[in-house]
Structures are given as structure tokens and as C-alpha cells.
Amino acid sequence: MEIRFVERLKYLMAIEHLTQGELARRIGISQSAVCNWLNGKKEPSIESLWKLADYFDVTVDYLIGREKD
Numbered sequence: 001m002e003i004r005f006v007e008r009l010k011y012l013m014a015i016e017h018l019t020q021g022e023l024a025r026r027i028g029i030s031q032s033a034v035c036n037w038l039n040g041k042k043e044p045s046i047e048s049l050w051k052l053a054d055y056f057d058v059t060v061d062y063l064i065g066r067e068k069d
Contacts, residue, residue, distance in 0.1 A: 004065030006040055012056045027051040 013023060020038065024031040029048060036042040044052065049060045061067045 005043070005063055006038055008063050008065065009037060009052070012052075012058070016056075023055075027055050 013020075018026075020034040021031045024034050027048075028051065033042070033044070033048070037044055049063055053060045053063055056063075059067060
């Protein structure tokens with residue numbers, strides 16, 4: 001199974017017209033964390049996945065690619 005987190009996060013950010021900094025402020029994390037995720041340097045913690053899922057009103061399974069589009 002392919003993990004599609006970066007692809008899905010970029011898509012959701014584009015729909016909401018969010019910059020890395022705006023997303024970081026809205027979910028209470030650092031902008032560098034978002035940057036590292038998008039560049040594939042680091043993976044989000046479970047807590048960060050929960051925050052992202054809640055913010056975008058999607059499931060964690062969707063974020064990581066276990067659910068179809």
C-alpha cells in the first residue's frame with residue numbers, strides 16, 4: 001500500500017488556499033513541521049494527523065491513503 005499523505009495534504013491545502021504558515025497556525029504546530037511533511041523529510045505524529053483530520057473534516061485513513069478519494 002502506498003502512503004499518499006503528502007499528495008493529500010497538498011490537495012487539501014490548495015482547496016482551502018492555505019499556505020504552510022496559515023495551516024500551522026490554525027492547527028497549532030510549527031511552520032517548519034508542515035514544510036518537513038510536504039518535503040517528505042518527516043512524517044506527522046498521530047496527534048498531528050488527528051489535528052489535520054479534524055481541521056479538514058476528513059479521516060486519518062483518508063490522509064494516509066487508506067480511503068479512496
